[in-house]
Amino acid sequence: MPYTIFYGLTIGAILYFISIGLSLTFGTMRVINFAHTITYTIGVYILITLVIFFKWPFLLGAVLAILAIIPIGYVIERFIIRRLYGESLDYTFIATFAVALIGVDAIKWIWGPRPYPLSDPIAKYLMFWDLSLPIYRVIIVATAILLFFALNIFFKKTIVGKIVVAALEDKDGVRCLGINVDKYFSIVFIIGSALAALGGVLYAPISSIHPYMGLAILLLCFAVVIVGGMGNLKGTFLSAFALGMVMALTARYWPQGAETMVFIVMAIVLIFRPIDI
Amino acid sequence: MDEDKAYSNKLIELPAELRNPPIKEHGAIEVLAIAAFFLLITPLLAVHRVTDFMIFCIFAMSFDLLYGYMGRLSFGQMLYLGTGAYCCGLFIKYISGNPLLAILVGISCAGLLAMLLGFIVVRATGACFALINLAFNHIGFFLVLSPLRKITRGEDGFGVIASKLGFLNFGSRPIMFGFTLLCLLLVYYFLRRLTSSPYGILIRSIKEDETRVRFLGYNTFLYKWLTFVLAGSIAGFAGSLTALNYNYVNPNAMDVHSNVGVVFACLIGGAGHLYGALVGGVVYMVISNFLPIYIYRWEMFLGFSLLIIVFRFRMGVWGYIQRFWEYKLIPRFMKKEAI
Amino acid sequence: MLEIRNLDVAYGYAKVLHDVSIDIEKGQMAFFIGRNGAGKTTLLKTIIGLLKPQKGSIAYQGKEISGLSPEELYRQGLRYVAQEKKVFGNLTVQENIEIAAFASGAPMDISIDRLTSIYPKIKNFLKTKAGQLSGGQRQILLVGRALVGDPKLLLIDEPTQGLAAIVIEEIVNILTGLKDRVSAVIVEQNLAMVNLLADRIYILKEGKVAREIINKSEISDTKELEEYL
Numbered sequence: 001m002p003y004t005i006f007y008g009l010t011i012g013a014i015l016y017f018i019s020i021g022l023s024l025t026f027g028t029m030r031v032i033n034f035a036h037t038i039t040y041t042i043g044v045y046i047l048i049t050l051v052i053f054f055k056w057p058f059l060l061g062a063v064l065a066i067l068a069i070i071p072i073g074y075v076i077e078r079f080i081i082r083r084l085y086g087e088s089l090d091y092t093f094i095a096t097f098a099v100a101l102i103g104v105d106a107i108k109w110i111w112g113p114r115p116y117p118l119s120d121p122i123a124k125y126l127m128f129w130d131l132s133l134p135i136y137r138v139i140i141v142a143t144a145i146l147l148f149f150a151l152n153i154f155f156k157k158t159i160v161g162k163i164v165v166a167a168l169e170d171k172d173g174v175r176c177l178g179i180n181v182d183k184y185f186s187i188v189f190i191i192g193s194a195l196a197a198l199g200g201v202l203y204a205p206i207s208s209i210h211p212y213m214g215l216a217i218l219l220l221c222f223a224v225v226i227v228g229g230m231g232n233l234k235g236t237f238l239s240a241f242a243l244g245m246v247m248a249l250t251a252r253y254w255p256q257g258a259e260t261m262v263f264i265v266m267a268i269v270l271i272f273r274p275i276d277i
Numbered sequence: 278m279d280e281d282k283a284y285s286n287k288l289i290e291l292p293a294e295l296r297n298p299p300i301k302e303h304g305a306i307e308v309l310a311i312a313a314f315f316l317l318i319t320p321l322l323a324v325h326r327v328t329d330f331m332i333f334c335i336f337a338m339s340f341d342l343l344y345g346y347m348g349r350l351s352f353g354q355m356l357y358l359g360t361g362a363y364c365c366g367l368f369i370k371y372i373s374g375n376p377l378l379a380i381l382v383g384i385s386c387a388g389l390l391a392m393l394l395g396f397i398v399v400r401a402t403g404a405c406f407a408l409i410n411l412a413f414n415h416i417g418f419f420l421v422l423s424p425l426r427k428i429t430r431g432e433d434g435f436g437v438i439a440s441k442l443g444f445l446n447f448g449s450r451p452i453m454f455g456f457t458l459l460c461l462l463l464v465y466y467f468l469r470r471l472t473s474s475p476y477g478i479l480i481r482s483i484k485e486d487e488t489r490v491r492f493l494g495y496n497t498f499l500y501k502w503l504t505f506v507l508a509g510s511i512a513g514f515a516g517s518l519t520a521l522n523y524n525y526v527n528p529n530a531m532d533v534h535s536n537v538g539v540v541f542a543c544l545i546g547g548a549g550h551l552y553g554a555l556v557g558g559v560v561y562m563v564i565s566n567f568l569p570i571y572i573y574r575w576e577m578f579l580g581f582s583l584l585i586i587v588f589r590f591r592m593g594v595w596g597y598i599q600r601f602w603e604y605k606l607i608p609r610f611m612k613k614e615a616i
Numbered sequence: 617m618l619e620i621r622n623l624d625v626a627y628g629y630a631k632v633l634h635d636v637s638i639d640i641e642k643g644q645m646a647f648f649i650g651r652n653g654a655g656k657t658t659l660l661k662t663i664i665g666l667l668k669p670q671k672g673s674i675a676y677q678g679k680e681i682s683g684l685s686p687e688e689l690y691r692q693g694l695r696y697v698a699q700e701k702k703v704f705g706n707l708t709v710q711e712n713i714e715i716a717a718f719a720s721g722a723p724m725d726i727s728i729d730r731l732t733s734i735y736p737k738i739k740n741f742l743k744t745k746a747g748q749l750s751g752g753q754r755q756i757l758l759v760g761r762a763l764v765g766d767p768k769l770l771l772i773d774e775p776t777q778g779l780a781a782i783v784i785e786e787i788v789n790i791l792t793g794l795k796d797r798v799s800a801v802i803v804e805q806n807l808a809m810v811n812l813l814a815d816r817i818y819i820l821k822e823g824k825v826a827r828e829i830i831n832k833s834e835i836s837d838t839k840e841l842e843e844y845l
Contacts, residue, residue, distance in 0.1 A: 032404050083588060089403045090350045094540060095587040101537075101580035109574060159718060166704040166715050172666060173702055177761065178690030178719030219415070222408055260419040263412040270409045271397050 002131055004248045010137045010206075012244025013144035017199030018217065019224040019236050020151070021192020027168050027231020028185045031084050031092045035076060035099035036196060037214035037221065039069045043197030044204045044213070045107055048116050062201040066194050073193030077186050085182075100215065107211045115210040140202050147195075148237050155233070164188055168231055220247075220259065223266040307469065308462050311555065315458055318559075324450050325522075326566065331457045332518045333542070334558035335464050338551060339511035340539045345549030346472060347504050348484030352407045352536050353414030357509040359531025361387040361516025363421060363429060366437040366526035374440030376447050380517040387513020388506055395505035399498065411533065418531045434527025437520050447521045457518055464511055468551055471507075480504055481549075538565065541579065544586050617642040617799055618663070618769065623672035623682075625655075625662050632658045633823045636672070640769075640816065645791070645800045647810045650820035656803040657699055659820070660771045663801070664696040665689050676769070690719060693768030697758045699777065699803075705747025709738065712746050712761060720765025731760030734790045752783030759790060763798075770800040776809060788812065807842065 022036045043065045050061035080099055084092040120136050155161035167174045167181045174181050200213075207213070220243070228239030243262050250261040319327045340354050365383030369376070398409050421429045429435070439447045446452050471477055482490050483497050491497050520526045529535075538561055546557020568575040618640040625633040633655045640646045648656045661667045663674060665686045674682040681689060686696065704712050710728065717727040732739050735756045741749065746757060755775055762770055775791070776784045788809055794800065795813065804810050810817060817829040 080584070089407075090344070091587050093350065093352075093404070093407065094544060094583055097537065098580040098583035098587070101583070102577050105574055105577035105580065109577075159714065162707055162711055163715060163718070165706050166712075169704055169706060170702045172686070173698070173704065174715065175686045176664060176666075176690065176696045176698075177716050178687050178765075179715070180687050219411070223412075226405075226408065256423050257419070260416055263415050267409055267412045267416075270401060270405055270412075 004252050005245065006131070006133055006137065006141075008245035008248030009141045009241060010244070011247050012241035013141045014199050014203045015217075015220060015224050015244055016144050016237055016240035017147070017202070018196045019221045019228070019240055020147075020233065021189070021196045022221050023225045023228065023230055023232065023236045024188050024192050025081070026225065028164065028188055029081065029085055031081055031087075032089060032096070033081065034093060034096035034218065035080070035103065036096075036192070037200075037218040038100050038103035039073055039076075039193040040196040040200035040217065041107060041211065041214035042072060042103065043069050044200040044209055045111055047201050047204060048118055048209060049111075051118065052116065058205075062198075065201050066197045069194050069197040070190055073190040074186070076193070077189045081189060082182065082186070100218075104211050104215065111211070113211055115208050118205045118209060120205045136205065143198075143202070148233075151233055160184060160187065220262055223262050226266055227269045308466055311465060312458060312462055315461070319454070324454050326562075328450070328454045328457050328522055329566075330559055330562040331461045332515050332522060333538075333562050334555050335461055335518070336512055336515040337539050337542045337546075337554040337558035337561075338464060338468055339508045339515065341543050341548060341551060341554035342468065342472075342504060342511070343508045344540075344543055345553065346477065346480050346484065347501065349402070349501075350407045350540070351410040352540075353410030353412070353533070354508070354512055354539060355531055355533065355535050356410070356414040356417045357387040357391055357512035358516035358519065359417060359421070359528075360390050361513025362520040362526050362530040363516075364513075365517035366435065366520040367428065369437050369439055369520075370435060374438070376439035376442060376445065376521060379439065380514070380521070383517030383520070384510050384513045387516065388510035391506045391509025391513075392502075395502050395509070399501045399505050411536075414531065414533050414536070418528055418533060421531060422528050429526075429528075432528060434525055434529075437524050437526055439521055448524070453522055457522070460514065460518060464514065465551060465555070468511075472551065476500070541583060544583070617644075617677055618801070619673075619675040620663070621673050621675075623659075623662065623674065624670045625658055625667060626670050631670075631823065633662070633669075636820075636823075636825055638818055638825070638828075640799065640801060642799055643796060644815040645795055645802065645813055646816040646818065647814045648801065648803045648818050648820055649805065649807070649810060650826070653822075654820040655823040656820055657773055660696065660773050660801070660803060664694060664771055666696075687719075693766055695762035695767045695770050697755075697762050697770070697772045697775070699773040701751060701754050701758065701778075703746040703749065703754050703757055705745065707746060708743050709746055709749070709757060710742045712757060713764060716761040716764040722765045727764040730763045731757070734760060734763070734793065735786070750783075752779050752786065755779065755783075755787060756790065763794075767798050770794070770798055770802075772800065772802045774803050774805065776804065776806045784809070 018037065018040055022033060025031055025033045025036065046065040046068050047061045050056040050064060051058055056064075076099060080095060084095055087095075120134065155165055163174060163179060163181070163184050167179075167184065171181055224240045224243055225236060227243065228235035228237070243265065246261055246265055247258045251258040315327060315331060322330075336354070336358055339357075340351070343349050343351055343354070361383035364386035365379045368379045368382040373379070394413055398406065398413070401409055422431055445456065447456070472480075479490065479495065479500055483500060487497050516530060519530060539558075542557035542561040543554055544557065545560055546555065547553030564575070564579070568578065572578055618638070620636060620638040623633055623636040624631060636655075636659065638646075638659075648659065650656055658667065662669050662682070665681075665684050665688070669682050672682070673680055676689075676692065676694070681692070704715065707715070709731075713727050713731060714724065717724055720727075728742070738753070738756065738760070741753065746754070749757065759770075759772070759775070762772075775787050779787065784806065791800070791802075791809075791813055802813075814829075817827075818825055819827040819829070
């Protein structure tokens with residue numbers, strides 16, 4: 001049982017990394033970004049290229065992969081997301097889905113459709129009471145908690161963070177104070193994409209790597225963001241871990257039902273607390 | 278592009294009679310035209326392919342009812358197609374080989390499910406609506422794959438052989454073709470009458486501004502629910518036909534990813550005009566069936582086309598034809614000041 | 617200072633302002649009055665760049681500004697306070713000013729002083745979340761935000777709407793104090809205030825300028841203005 005809880009925390013941490021970007025993009029730009037996990041996938045593929053083909057150490061590959069996402073995120077924001085401001089949700093869905101489609105196909109083209117295996121870079125264990133926990137997973141959970149505090153500081157103490165918080169509430173008000181809000185929303189988008197890549201890179205050694213991995217996890221992230229509240233960082237943190245636990249607990253008794261259970265939870269939440277978008 | 282936005286956001290709605298090119302409202306000529314179209318393209322492609330196309334068009338029309346007329350994008354309409362397919366197939370397999378009865382069972386089950394889920398789902402709007410339908414679709418897919426494996430045979434699926442009913446032998450391709458064409462025309466005629474009726478105008482008004490319709494005293498929830506049930510039933514109809522056409526049902530009938538196709542079809546054809554669903558349905562089927570042969574990277578092509586449609590070609594083929602018609606018919610309107 | 621000529625503004629195909637022409641001189645406090653729906657808010661929003669006119673021109677200090685964005689107009693000294701009295705509720709009063717000071721580059725202490733000079737009591741609320749302020753306090757905060765930096769023209773939409781009489785008095789005092797320091801265009805329904813403070817009055821009716829009052833002596837008392845509401 002304790003292992004189940006621990007694995008739940010690990011999944012929760014990964015979901016958290018990826019969902020932050022989704023939640024922020026929705027909260028700031030009112031755009032539901034179906035293409036959000038494409039940076040997740042691309043980050044992973046860059047990582048495996050560096051680690052498997054060029055034989056770079058994992059940490060270096062991971063850092064570089066995340067940095068490589070920054071220009072890619074910028075391109076997506078500049079040419080697609082920005083044009084979707086103020087659009088009806090149907091069109092943002094479809095446009096961002098199209099980007100995801102293109103991205104997946106591009107990946108299949110460059111790297112092929114076969115899955116790649118990647119192993120745990122730190123194949124050691126930590127002794128915690130009488131549990132032996134893989135250090136790698138401990139690092140994932142710890143990073144998530146660190147990130148939570150870092151983001152809190154960012155949004156509460158830095159001026160950029162405060163501008164974003166203000167703009168989340170009253171975008172026109174911030175504009176009328178002479179601040180080009182779109183520039184800051186772009187920064188938020190790029191940060192979100194980089195964080196998704198971080199999630200991907202961390203998750204890669206313990207999951208399967210294939211071109212559709214982004215789409216698979218995207219739906220789960222939608223569930224996290226809906227349960228936690230769009231644009232609500234604390235909510236996203238809590239719901240990511242809660243749903244991670246749901247998955248781990250369900251997987252213990254009923255392995256195939258893990259993802260479905262998440263959707264059932266999402267459906268229940270939506271029924272009792274419908275979001276008005 | 279801004280012009281497009283202003284046009285689709287316009288505050289003044291033209292009365293229904295002026296919006297469509299003046300084809301006879303009772304639709305007999307339209308029906309004949311559609312029938313002629315499908316008969317004509319059959320020699321170009323194979324009979325069974327056109328049957329596939331037509332079944333997809335029925336599904337597209339069910340989607341268009343929800344999206345084009347009621348303004349709700351659903352990413353889970355395949356659930357109802359799948360339900361129709363499974364119920365029809367299971368009926369034939371376990372109860373009776375009567376195909377017409379089986380189709381009715383398929384439609385009813387899909388409609389019933391839509392009734393149950395719709396009661397909850399229809400309260401939602403926008404992304405909420407799309408995602409909650411997606412969730413249910415996902416759950417349904419999982420259900421037929423795993424827990425109900427004993428009945429549905431899980432991933433393998435099961436065969437569906439309908440018994441002959443007089444001269445109706447669904448095993449024969451031409452018969453299947455003819456029957457499907459009939460069903461398509463039936464569904465089209467039904468929807469055309471429905472959407473031209475006061476009910477149709479009410480649904481479209483709900484799409485524009487639901488609050489105002491409620492202030493007029495209408496119970497919008499009931500109308501939305503009804504539309505959802507209708508859309509689900511028609512999707513179930515398409516599903517039943519799928520089961521009979523392929524003589525086979527498996528979880529692909531409920532595949533979540535297939536929702537993309539119908540969304541694309543309605544977009545490219547033009548949402549909100551039933552013709553659009555037909556045009557888009559055929560176009561999408563042609564693309565997905567023939568494009569992979571010529572262009573290996575057809576999914577990327579699909580992606581780029583979607584982007585172009587969203588950013589430049591918003592109203593779809595039929596929408597542009599319609600706007601052109603309005604420009605000709607009432608040129609003064611565009612220059613006149615409102616009110 | 618502000619010259620508007622033949623302005624047409626529409627939402628989609630519904631035209632809201634028809635052929636509006638307005639003149640405001642530097643240092644003046646002008647008021648727009650009229651019934652609800654006459655187009656007053658639309659006019660302010662168009663001046664500040666939140667809406668784009670279909671036709672006509674808006675010139676500020678001799679230069680054409682129609683079509684420019686609110687961010688650019690901020691740098692030229694235009695300040696807008698919206699009707700909805702929205703503050704940055706999740707930030708403190710001090711942080712609200714911080715955001716205002718960001719783009720203007722004004723130092724924080726001077727900016728805070730501007731706010732406390734018009735309403736000294738706000739010193740006690742500097743660390744409170746702006747969302748917890750009362751309606752009147754929010755309005756004052758919004759005016760204080762608008763005064764940060766180097767404001768030249770204030771555009772204020774219904775400052776006394778929804779406020780209690782005693783708070784309205786405070787607002788009137790504040791505006792009186794601003795009278796010769798900045799130019800202002802104010803939308804109002806409170807005719808007593810208009811009568812007291814206005815250098816120039818424009819009466820809007822159904823999207824058109826029904827009457828332009830350049831000299832206060834033109835009208836004997838508020839009864840004449842009431843006809844138009």
